[in-house]
Amino acid sequence: MHELSIAESVVRVASRQADGRKVTKVQMRVGYLRQVVPSSLAFGFGLLAEGTPVEGAELEIEQIPAEGRCRVCGVESCLGSFPLQCQACGGLDLEILKGEELMVDSLELEEA
Amino acid sequence: MHRTAVKKVVRENVLDANDTLARANRDLFDQAGTYTINMMSSPGAGKTALLERTLERLHGKLRVGVLEGDVQTTLDADRLARFHVPLVQVNTDPGFGGECHLDANMVRSGLRELPLDAIDILIIENVGNLVCPAEFRVGEDTRVMVYSVTEGEEKPLKYPLMFRSADLVLVNKMDLLEHLDFDLQQFLGNLDAVNPGVRTILTSARTGQGVEEWCGWLEQCLQKM
Numbered sequence: 001m002h003e004l005s006i007a008e009s010v011v012r013v014a015s016r017q018a019d020g021r022k023v024t025k026v027q028m029r030v031g032y033l034r035q036v037v038p039s040s041l042a043f044g045f046g047l048l049a050e051g052t053p054v055e056g057a058e059l060e061i062e063q064i065p066a067e068g069r070c071r072v073c074g075v076e077s078c079l080g081s082f083p084l085q086c087q088a089c090g091g092l093d094l095e096i097l098k099g100e101e102l103m104v105d106s107l108e109l110e111e112a
Numbered sequence: 113m114h115r116t117a118v119k120k121v122v123r124e125n126v127l128d129a130n131d132t133l134a135r136a137n138r139d140l141f142d143q144a145g146t147y148t149i150n151m152m153s154s155p156g157a158g159k160t161a162l163l164e165r166t167l168e169r170l171h172g173k174l175r176v177g178v179l180e181g182d183v184q185t186t187l188d189a190d191r192l193a194r195f196h197v198p199l200v201q202v203n204t205d206p207g208f209g210g211e212c213h214l215d216a217n218m219v220r221s222g223l224r225e226l227p228l229d230a231i232d233i234l235i236i237e238n239v240g241n242l243v244c245p246a247e248f249r250v251g252e253d254t255r256v257m258v259y260s261v262t263e264g265e266e267k268p269l270k271y272p273l274m275f276r277s278a279d280l281v282l283v284n285k286m287d288l289l290e291h292l293d294f295d296l297q298q299f300l301g302n303l304d305a306v307n308p309g310v311r312t313i314l315t316s317a318r319t320g321q322g323v324e325e326w327c328g329w330l331e332q333c334l335q336k337m
Contacts, residue, residue: 002213002244009126017122024117028126035243035273082272083305092308102126108117 003037006102007044011054013104018053025108026057031064031101038063057108066099130248133216137223137251144228146177147334148236150252152274154267155240157260158284160188161317162326163235167195169327170233174334177231179222181214181239188237200225204239213244216251232334242267246274254333260285261292265299272306280311282326287316 014026026045030036038061045059066079070086071094077087079099085092125131141148153159163178170176177198180189189201202214202222219236226234236252238245257278259267262285268275275281281303289296303310313329315322 002247005213005215005244006126006247009129012129013122013124013126017120017124019120033273033276034247035271082269083308092305104122104124104126106122107120109120111116111118 003040004044004048006036007041007048010041010045010059010104011048011052014054014057014107015052017104017107018109021053021109021112023054023057023107023109025060026054027060027062027105027107029062029064029101029103029105031099032066033096033099034102036102062105064098064101067097068094068099069097070094127247130216133220134249134251137216137220138253140223140228141234141251141253144231145337146228146231146234147337148234148252148254149330149333150236150238150245150250150255151258152238152245152255152278153240153258153260154242154263157240157258157263158317159237159240159258160191162258162282162284162315162323163192163237164195165317165320165323166235166327166330167192167197169323170330171195174331175230175232177226177228177234179219179226179234179236181218181237183212183239198226198231212239212241213248214238214250215248219250233330242271242274246277253337254279256280256282258282258284261289261294261296261299265295265302268299268302268306275303275306275310278307278310280313280329281307282313282315282322284315284317286314286321287319 014023042059049055049057068079069076070091072091073089075086075088084094151159167176178192180201182188183204186201189199192199200222202218204218236250255278259281313322313325315326
C-alpha cells in the first residue's frame with residue numbers, strides 16, 4: 001500500500017513542475033527493488049490526480065531491472081530475484097547500481 | 113482548437129521531499145546528541161512488549177524516549193506511560209486515509225513534544241506494516257526490525273524491501289518456538305539471502321530472553337556516536 005503515498009508524491013511533483021499547464025502524461029522510472037506494484041500505483045495516481053493539473057494524465061512506468069557490481073570479483077550483472085547474487089561467482093556482497101529508482105522522469109504538457 | 117504536447121524533462125526523485133525533511137530531523141537529533149532507532153515490524157510482532165522490557169531494563173542507565181506511531185488510538189502509548197519516560201504519540205489517521213507508515217514530516221510534528229536534549233536514545237515505534245515503513249526515512253541512525261516466529265520462515269523473501277533495510281533483526285516470541293513448526297534455521301537462511309550478514313538477536317518479551325543482549329547493543333550504539 002505504499003503505492004498510494006508514492007502516487008500522492010508523484011501528483012505533487014508533477015503539479016509543481018507543470019508550470020500552470022495541463023499535464024497529459026507522466027513518465028516514471030521505477031526500480032525492481034522498490035517493490036512497487038505498477039497497477040496499484042496507476043490506480044492511486046488516477047484517483048489522486050482529480051482536481052489537479054494532472055487530472056486525466058496517462059502514467060507511463062518504465063520498470064528498471066536490478067543490476068549490481070560484485071565486490072568480490074568485480075563483475076557487473078543483472079540481479080533477477082532474491083537472493084541477489086553475482087551471476088559470475090555467486091557472491092552476495094554487491095554494490096547496487098540499478099533497481100532502486102523511484103523518479104518522475106519527464107512530463108508531457110499541453111502547449112499554453 | 114489544436115493543442116500540441118511539449119515534453120519537459122524533470123528527473124526528480126519522488127521521495128526527495130521526504131528525504132530532505134528526514135535530513136532536517138537527523139540534524140536535530142545530532143545537535144541534541146540523541147541516537148535514533150526506527151523500529152519496524154508487522155502488526156502484533158511484539159514491538160510494544162519489547163519496548164516495555166527495554167524501558168524496565170534501561171531505567172536509571174540510559175535516558176530513553178519513545179515516539180509511538182499508530183494509525184489510530186493511544187493504546188500503545190498508554191501501555192508505556194507507566195515508565196514515565198518522554199513519550200509522544202503520533203496518529204497517522206489525519207494523513208491520506210490513515211497512513212500505513214510514519215514519514216519524516218509526521219515524525220517532525222511529534223518532535224516538538226519531546227525534550228531531545230534529555231534523551232540519549234529515541235525509539236520510534238513505526239506503524240505495524242511489512243512494506244511501507246521501509247520506504248520512508250524519518251531521520252533515524254539505525255533501523256531495527258522485530259520479527260516474530262509466528263510469522264513463518266518465508267517472509268524475508270516476500271518482503272525483501274524491509275528486511276534488506278534492517279541493521280538488526282530481533283527474532284521475537286522465541287518462547288513459542290516449541291509449539292510451532294517454525295524452522296528457525298530456514299528463516300535465518302532466508303534473512304541472510306536478502307540481507308547478508310545482518311545481525312540478529314533471539315528474543316522473547318515474555319520470558320525476557322535476549323533483552324539483555326538487545327539493551328547491550330543499544331548501549332554500544334550510543335558509545336559509537
